[in-house]
Amino acid sequence: MRYFLFVPLILFVVLAQVATASYFPLMGVAANPLLVVLMCWAIVRGPKETMVLIPLAGIFKDLISSDPVGTSVLALLPIVPLAAMRERWPTESDFLPTLAVVAMASLCYHLLYMMVLTAVGDGPPWLQSPTRVLLPAALFNALLTPIFYLPVRWATSLSEMVRPRMRVLG
Amino acid sequence: MRTLVWLLVVGLFALLSIVLSQLGALDPFKNVALTVTSPLERGLRRAASPAADFLDNTAKRQDLEGENRLLRQQIEELTAEIASLKESQSTAADLAGLAEIEKGRPDDRFLVARVIARDPSNLKERLAIDRGSNDGVAEGMVVMSQGQSVVGVISKVLDDFAWVTLITDPNSNVNAMVLESRAQGVVSGSLHSGLSMDLSPQDAKVEPGNTVATSGLGGNLPQALLIGQVAAVRGEPQDLFKEAEVEPAASLSRLENVLVLTSFVATHLTSP
Numbered sequence: 001m002r003y004f005l006f007v008p009l010i011l012f013v014v015l016a017q018v019a020t021a022s023y024f025p026l027m028g029v030a031a032n033p034l035l036v037v038l039m040c041w042a043i044v045r046g047p048k049e050t051m052v053l054i055p056l057a058g059i060f061k062d063l064i065s066s067d068p069v070g071t072s073v074l075a076l077l078p079i080v081p082l083a084a085m086r087e088r089w090p091t092e093s094d095f096l097p098t099l100a101v102v103a104m105a106s107l108c109y110h111l112l113y114m115m116v117l118t119a120v121g122d123g124p125p126w127l128q129s130p131t132r133v134l135l136p137a138a139l140f141n142a143l144l145t146p147i148f149y150l151p152v153r154w155a156t157s158l159s160e161m162v163r164p165r166m167r168v169l170g
Numbered sequence: 171m172r173t174l175v176w177l178l179v180v181g182l183f184a185l186l187s188i189v190l191s192q193l194g195a196l197d198p199f200k201n202v203a204l205t206v207t208s209p210l211e212r213g214l215r216r217a218a219s220p221a222a223d224f225l226d227n228t229a230k231r232q233d234l235e236g237e238n239r240l241l242r243q244q245i246e247e248l249t250a251e252i253a254s255l256k257e258s259q260s261t262a263a264d265l266a267g268l269a270e271i272e273k274g275r276p277d278d279r280f281l282v283a284r285v286i287a288r289d290p291s292n293l294k295e296r297l298a299i300d301r302g303s304n305d306g307v308a309e310g311m312v313v314m315s316q317g318q319s320v321v322g323v324i325s326k327v328l329d330d331f332a333w334v335t336l337i338t339d340p341n342s343n344v345n346a347m348v349l350e351s352r353a354q355g356v357v358s359g360s361l362h363s364g365l366s367m368d369l370s371p372q373d374a375k376v377e378p379g380n381t382v383a384t385s386g387l388g389g390n391l392p393q394a395l396l397i398g399q400v401a402a403v404r405g406e407p408q409d410l411f412k413e414a415e416v417e418p419a420a421s422l423s424r425l426e427n428v429l430v431l432t433s434f435v436a437t438h439l440t441s442p
Contacts, residue, residue, distance in 0.1 A: 015207060019214035021290045022423070023222035028362035029292045051176050055183070062191075063203035064211070066289045066296045066326060066333040069196045070187030077177060077184070084173050110292070117293060120192055124293040124340050125361060132361040133292045 003049040010053055013037050014061045027136035031144050034061060035109055038076060039102045040149040042083030043094060044156050050079055071116045078108035098149055099142045106138040201328040204298065208286040208331075239421075246317035246396075246419045253381050253396040256349045279433040280314075281305060285425050286331065295339035295359060297322075299428060302330040310436035312391055314429045315420035319396040320344070320384060321428055323436075332430075336422055337397065338365055345387035346397055351375035354385050357397055357416055365398060365416040376403055376414050389437030 013033050021030040034057055042050040058073030065072075082101050091097050110133060117123050124133075190196050227235045283299035301307045311324045313334045322342065326333040335342055338359040346357040346367060353374030355367045370376055380400040386393030398418040405413045 015210055016214055018207075018287060018290045019211040020218035020222070022288050023215070023218050024225065030290055032290075047173065051180075055180055058184070059187070060203070061290075062187075063196075063200050064207050064287065065291070066294065066298070067291065068188045068191035069200070070184035070191060073180060073187070074184040077181060080173055080176065113291070114293060116188060120188070122294070122341060128340075128361050129293065132363070137292055 003045070004052070007053070007056060010034070010037065010057050011060055014057055015064070018061065018064050026140045026143075029133055029137045029140055031140050032106065032109065032137065033144065033148065034072075035076065035079070035105055036102055036141050036144050037148045037152070038079050039083070039105045040098060040145065040152045042079050043086055043098050043101060044149070044152045046087065047080045047083040050083065054079060068116070068120055071113060074116060075109045075112040078112070079105050082108070094153075095146075095149065099145050102145045103138040103142040106141040107134055110134045110137060197328050201302070201330055204286070204328065204331045208298075208300065211287050242421060243317060246315065246319055246421075249381060249399065249419055250318045250396045253349055253383050253394065256381065278431060280429040281307065281432050283307075283313075283332075283428050283430055285428060289333070293340070293361070295322075295336040295342075295422075296325070296333050297336065297425065299332050299334060299430070300330070301430060302328045302332050304329050306432055307332045307430055310390070312395070312431040312434055312436075314395065314431060315425060316427060316429065317396075317420060318429070319398070319419035320391065321420055321422065321425065323390070324430065334428070337418065338422055344391060344397065345385045346382050347385040348374070348376050348400065349381045349383055349394075350377075351380070353412075354387070355411075355414075357382060365418055366404075367400070367414040367416050368411055370412045370414070372407070372409060372412050374412055376400055376412055378402055382414075382416050391436070392431070392434050 017033050021033070024031065038050050038053060038057065041053065054076045055073050058076050059069060061067075061072045062069040082105050086097060086101055110129070114124055114126065114129060118126075187196070223235060281301055283301040285297050286300045287298040289296035289298075299313070307324055307327055309324050309327055313321045313324060315321050320337055322334045322336040322339070324332050325335040336359065337344055337357065340359050340361050342359040344357045345354070347354045348367075348370075351374060353370050353376055355370035355374070357365055357367045359365060367376070367382060378400050382397045382400060384391045384393060384395040384397060396419050398416045401415040401417040403412065403414045405411075
């Protein structure tokens with residue numbers, strides 16, 4: 001399966017997140033579906049493809065939000081090393097470790113994001129952030145994981161089933 | 171090794187982009203991106219709105235929700251009117267000098283703008299409007315709701331769009347006063363816990379239900395613009411300052427149209 005065919009889908013996730021995420025808060029925070037999709041993608045399909053998707057999606061998100069361009073790219077970077085670490089320690093089931101890695105990626109995302117905002121003079125209150133944003137967002141994003149993990153897993157399995165047949169036919 | 175190289179390259183690229191963005195070099199790209207995506211975003215928001223309303227009001231019926239919205243708007247308009255009347259009364263009775271200031275201030279001019287996006291960040295409270303420098307919008311201009319209460323201040327202007335920092339943003343601080351007692355303080359935003367009014371003297375009379383409006387101190391905002399109502403008063407008698415929770419008059423989470431006060435120019439005071 002050519003992963004770049006999914007670039008429009010990823011960009012749609014960004015658009016939907018920017019447009020509607022604040023409509024569906026949980027514990028006072030909005031979810032970050034882009035982060036969850038990319039993390040699931042990196043775990044199921046390996047980090048190589050996300051190395052292309054992260055800059056594309058990150059720049060697009062920053063272009064249509066109030067953040068300086070590059071902020072989301074920087075904040076999404078930990079997805080790749082986290083997925084690489086996950087690959088080094090395989091477990092029987094992917095699902096539960098994925099939840100943990102998504103929560104970890106969410107924490108890293110917000111920490112880097114807060115650092116950038118502070119550096120550009122728009123810093124949030126650091127003392128309040130862990131309890132009001134970092135932890136609730138990590139939990140919310142982890143809860144959201146099954147919604148994206150299962151379709152990514154299913155799409156990947158389907159493409160693996162289709163590919164050998166196509167080779168035989170070709 | 172490849173991952174490390176990628177991290178370095180993309181990390182440096184991101185940092186360079188941030189610097190360029192801060193210098194305003196990427197603003198034209200942002201303007202184009204918002205031009206292209208704003209109709210799509212509006213469509214998505216419209217599509218998601220019923221689901222969001224449903225989740226918000228699972229226990230309520232649809233008509234109750236509509237009625238609630240209507241009543242809320244009426245309350246906001248009436249409270250704004252009361253605030254204006256109280257202010258006028260007070261001005262006439264106690265502060266004759268203010269008349270000079272009023273005379274010196276030109277008639278308010280507004281620009282209607284549509285809310286086209288809301289920043290998805292959990293750490294900021296910003297929204298984008300479809301008016302920019304081409305329409306005469308400038309940084310520091312005050313943005314108000316249709317009920318004429320304060321929504322926020324323009325913080326970033328593109329050619330055709332502008333970002334508004336809401337009064338609930340953690341970095342927002344507005345000099346305010348309680349109209350009933352004239353007690354002054356600072357209304358600040360916070361992370362997901364609404365507005366609070368702080369720095370009022372402990373002996374200041376602040377009670378739930380009191381009306382909070384801008385004080386005009388500092389010159390960043392005009393005087394007597396409605397902010398909201400005191401919802402609760404917190405703190406202990408031994409505290410240095412009194413703190414109050416303030417309920418914003420405008421429904422900031424569901425704004426669709428706003429007014430930009432183009433006639434007011436913020437003054438930036440320097441220390442003496």
